[in-house]
Structure formats: structure tokens, C-alpha cells
Amino acid sequence: MSVSLVCVFNDPAVREQCLDRSVAGSDPATVELVVVDNTDHRFTTAGAALNHGARLARHDVVAFVHQDVYLHSTSRLLEVAALLRADAGGWGLLGAAGVGPGGEVVGLLRDRVQLIGRSAVEPVEVDSLDEVLFLVEREVVLREPLAEDPDLAWHAYAVEYGVRLRELGLRVGAVDLAITHNSLTVNLARLAEAHHRVAELHPGAVPVRTTCGIVGAEPGWLRSSAVGRRHGWRRRGLAESLVARRARERAGAGRPVLADVRLDVDDIEIVAGERVRVVNVDATGAFSAVAGDPLQLTRRGEPFELVAVHDATDLVAHLRSEMPGPLLCTNLDLDGLARLGAAGLVGGDAVIGIHESDIWLLTGVATDRLPRAWLTGRAVPFSALRPGAAGTQHRGSAGATAASAMALPAPRGGGRGVLH
Template sequence: MTGTQPRRTPVSIVCVFNDLDVRTTCLDASIHAGTPDAPQTEYLPVDNRDGAFASAGAALNDGARRARNDVVVFVHQDVYLHSLVALEEAAAALQDDPGTGLLGAVGITPSGSVAGVVRDRVVMIGEPSSSVPVDSVDEVLFLIERDRVLAEPLSEHPDLAWHAYAVEYGARVRSEGLHVGTHDVVLTHNSMTANLDRLAEAHQQVARLYPGLLPLRTTCGVVRATPDRSRWRTAWRRRHGVATWLRESRAAARLARADGLGIRDVVLGDIRLTVDDVLDVVGADRLDVVNLAPHRADAQPWSPASVTRRGRDVSVVVQTAADLAGSLREPGDGRALLVADVDETALRTLAPSLRDVPHLVGLAQDTGGWILVLSGSVADDVRAPWPTRRNAPFGLRPRPATAPGSSAGAPAELAR
């Protein structure tokens, strides 16, 4: 029926944590903000600061046994949930589809694409989804019906202690003839690190348990029967890396034209991995993040949020390029603005507003274009986190500035 609201069902949120400050500023803050719209939400944090649980599975199973609602949501401590309503809608979708045994916020399809939209640190990744079948879902957030997880708890195997336990559970339900899917739940993953310790062992355990599902795609790589370390595989990876760099270089040239810059003024780099280092270099103690949405409606579920990174206050919002262009100004001292999810069309819209604002344009294939806007007084050495020729389109390093105020792209200057 036209105009009918999606069905909702209350959830029990279970989180194992080892950092109370992170949990308080991310997950706790978001649940507190969203509870008025979803008052039956149950929150069950599991304290592992003293190492009482040897694995995530053991801790999360402990929380699931105490859950009262019919759907249990397992989530990381560094997640900000922008809509508990969206989470309840995902839970209802899981209940209403008896052929699906597991839903996640983000997963990898059999073709290798990312299903489900999440903000990963400061950049939006993935494509909108509604119960899209996937090979696996990420551990950042996933939902299981309480009765199912009580009957079949998460693995507590030591090789799956802190990695791939959702991947394993998804493989388990798939081997039982059920689907694994994703559903948009509108979250920010404010991750500070990329812990890959014993990830390979976790993937090999999954491979041993479910050989019939291989190769199995995950957000952390492809699970195969045996790791391929052949010379051919190494050569293919190098060739793939070069091809990626050339595609990024061509995209950098297009962004440069859209902003009226030279190609040497653009850097190649994943801003998710370097944003904290950049802020260290320029001495900014506050970051405002704007993710660009193509249409105004795309911004509605993403409530503005504030999180913390390395002791800095970070605000995150979603806007259209047209709305941002009308308010874009040079930040004050101690502040920086990051505009993420930028394409050529958006950059052309923003270019007139950027003309007299110190800024740096960059991009990476996996995350798209971005613009870092800084105060003119902190522009020195802003390129330091991108020192290699891999970070220079076609290997063209920035030229030395020829005159004060030049926008030739010297390391000590930003385009104006």
C-alpha cells in the first residue's frame, strides 16, 4: 500500500567492549539519542576490559543469552547508530523472510561489490541494499533472531577469536540452505585502527569448515582453500596495482579540470587512513566532515553526529553539493573541513566557492574524491602524509612554487 511505513520490531543490542571512552562517545551516545524513537530497545554491553572472555563469540553469546527481544544485534563499540528506527526495520525484514538466516549492515556480493551503505571513518562506502544476498557480512554490525543464536551460538574457536566470526556464521547458515543478506541501517564506523592480527588464521579456519562455499568474498579479502603465494599471483597483484594507479591518475586529471587546478595539485590517497595524520600535521583540533549526497532525500536518515578521534571533536553530516556551496567558508584557526564522496559534478558545483579558500583535492579508487579545506595559516606541509610517487598522478610530483601565493601545488601550499 502506498505510504505504508515498514514494519518494525524491537531489538536487543549486544556489544563487547574494551575501551569505555570509545563506547561512551560512539555507541552509547547514539543509543541515548535514538531511544525516544525506539523506546523498547534493549542495550547489553559486555565488559571485556579485564580479558574475561577469550573471544568475541564468547562475550557476544553471553549477551545474547540475556537478551529479551526477538532479534539480537551484534555491534562494535566504535559504531554510531544514526537511526534505531532503521535498525528495527532491518530486524522486521529478517523476521519476515524465513529464507534468510543472517543480515548485516555491510557485506560483499558474489561479484565482489559492497552491499549496504555505511560511513567508514569519514567516507561513505557501499551501495544501497535491502536484503541483498551476499557471500558474507562484516562483523561491524549484524542481526540474528534470538532463538537461532541461542540454538546455534557464535563460534568461540580460538582461530575466530576476534575476526571472521560473522563470516563463519554466515557460511554456517548458507550451508543450511539459508540466505545471508544486508540491510541499510545507517551507521558510522569510527574505527581508529585496522587490526589484522590472526586474520589469515581466521580465514583458513572458515576455509576448512566450508570448502564447498569457496572462494568466499569478505570485506577483508577472499577466503580460499589455500593462500596463493605463487609468482603468477604476485605478478598479477603488481599489475592490478599499476592499473589501479593509472585509473586513479586519469580520475585525478578530471577532478583537477573540474576545480580549475593542475594535475600536480591533486594527491592520490585513501583519506580514511590518513585523516588523523593530516590533522596532526596542521595542528587542527576539530574536524567537520561533510559527506555529499546526490539528492536531498539521501541525507534524511543520516542524523548529524559528533564523535571523537585522537582527542579531537569530529562532527559528521550529509549534505548536497548545492547546499554546501552556499555555506562553504575558510575554517577558523584550529579547524578543518573534509568534504568526502566528491565526484566531478559535485566539484564543479563547489568550485566557485573554493576559488578563494585554501584546499587540497585528492582521491582513491575505493572511496572516490575528497576535498580538505584548511585555514590559510596552517597550510604548510599538508602533503606530508602522501610522500611517494604512488601518491602523485602519473608520478608527477608537485612543482616548487614560483612565487608567493602561487597555486602550483608545492608541498607547502594549498590551491586557492
């Protein structure tokens, strides 16, 4: 089996650190890297650039991939490529991350510093695929190219392509590909226009669930109202505050915040000479079995070491064997957090983070070096639900902490499925 990786890039340093390094040493007879230089903005759409790369490719399967992706296993990539070439299954498009009919992210991968997605060792049919990495047979994409529509310039082109191939009788699926997506930004510019264009092109296919929302869905009256737009976050905040209280009790120490660490990790101030150690707990074992070895990457010039372990026992053993310094543990559950607390690994400086159902822990960083967004009202659990809090005032009220009442920038938005 052989694959041509096609990547359009605008930052050579990012591409060299991630994608190039991950395939260095691969046999070009089986894994070919085709790079399309767009540093001069010659291509105005991703579709035009990737179609150009597909025409240059030499192998029968093409994998379109972002420049900031690290492939932990080219063997796994070849296994998935073989599924496209096989007659069984009827697969036309397979990718590293998709969204199923129920709205769940399918495909286990590391997005920035956290594992996301439900593991799919075998392909699972999905509504749509994310653009981060997806595979198609070269003869298919030459016959049916990616859209070069300006409204789909840099968003939802894989979503549209999946809808189109499904209309041609092919199946679209997500599958584990063991990748780390070292994204530095969340670029949502013109996303709404892209979703609207997909709905225009395929009115009979909507609604389509994606990693960035639902194409063709009409917002409910409450969400679209002024009250909903202003206060809709409070419902999620209440649920996360309940989890935060239980998490703080199980850990025995630490300060809870409500935040998506993937969006805020680059706002942690790192002291010169330090490196941030990131440990992901992979309860399934599917990611850690392939990508468990330490991976050295930089984010905005700061050094990170990322490793995946299978369970809390492995996590405790790993942490005890490592040197002290900034430490971020993600994908924890309450039992795992309790294990860390019982092992004395949750100190008074620890931050316990809650985002939707995700729990993470940060230690070894002084309070004055934490992201300012974690001091805003939305990041502070409801005061009535904070451990040891007196009274029943809500976040942002006069009874909240002085820090939460400071005029600080609001935390950046984004859900757990955002991969851009």
C-alpha cells in the first residue's frame, strides 16, 4: 500500500517541526510528501491548492493534511489507506476526526494538549469529517475535485466533499489515525458563510453535524434571543460548577476553574529554561499504544513534552519518575484525580480545570503566571458551589472573589470539537 500526503502550507517552520519530522525516514515508495507552497497566497482556496497537489501525487491514495499535524504511525496511515482500496465497505472518504449523527466527535486524536474524540479502531460512519486529515483515492479526487468555491476557501471543504461523495453512493467514515494536531489558533473567520454555502449546495442533506457546529440548523428561540445570547453560558456553567465541587473534594486541594485548557494553554507564562510536561490519560489504550512515547514540540517558541499513559496507575508512576516543573494532566476522571491527591501530587498551587465533561490539572505554575482569562467571571465556579464558599451569590456578583470582578478580557470561545 502507498499514500501521498498532500499539504498546503503558509508557515514552513510549523510544517517542518510537525508534518515533515513525523514522516522523515519514510520510504518514498510507500509514503510520499507533496507540499504546496502558499506563502505568497497564490492559491485563494484550500481546494485549489489541494487539487493541485493531488495532480502531482504519485500514489493511489491521497491524504490531505494540515501543516501542524504530527503522524505518530505511518503504518497506521497505510492500514487506513488500504481500506479505501478494498472493495468491501464502500468507503469513499476516511478521516482522523468526524462527527456522528448524535453529535459526538469520532476518532481519537490529540488536539493541542488534550485527547479528544471517541476511539474508532475500525471506521465509523459519520455526518462529516474535519479538514485536519482525510484520505481519498486519487482517481476519485481527480474525477471529483475538492470544491474551489470562495465561500469554502478555508472552512468546511471536507464537510462539503463528504456530502457530495455520499450523494454519489460512497460512505464517509472517521477512524483512529494516531495524530497530534499542534494547532496554535482557532480560526473561525467566515465559518458561518462556509456552513451556509454547504447548505445551499446540498439542501437535501442538511442538517449536517460538524466539529464546528451544525450546518442547516436553525437556532432555538431561547438561544437566538438577547437573553439567550447574554446568559446562555450560565446553564453550562452550573453543570461544570457541580463537577468542579466534586473534583476539588476528591483531589483534596487546588483551585477550580471552568476553562478549555486547549484554548488557554499558550497564555500560561513559562519561565525561561522550563518546559511544560503534558500527560494525557488514555482510558481506551488505543492512542497510548501507538503514540505513547514522549513527543517534543514547541508552541509559540515554548518547549512542550507530550506523553500518553493508559490509566491513573501509569500516570502516578510517570509523574513520580519525572523532574518537577509545569505539569498539565488532561483527560482525568474523578477517580484518577483522587489517586493523584492521595499520592500527594496535588499541591496548594494546583489548578483543577473543568470544561464540559473534561477534567484537567495544572501544577507548578505560580498564580501570577496563569492566564488572565481564568480570573474572569465565566471561569469562576458559581460561588454557592465553590468548596468552602459562603453565601449563595453568583459569579460576577458583589459577593464573588475580587479577581473575578476585575476588568479582564473574556475567555476565548470554542467547543471541544473545534480543531482549527
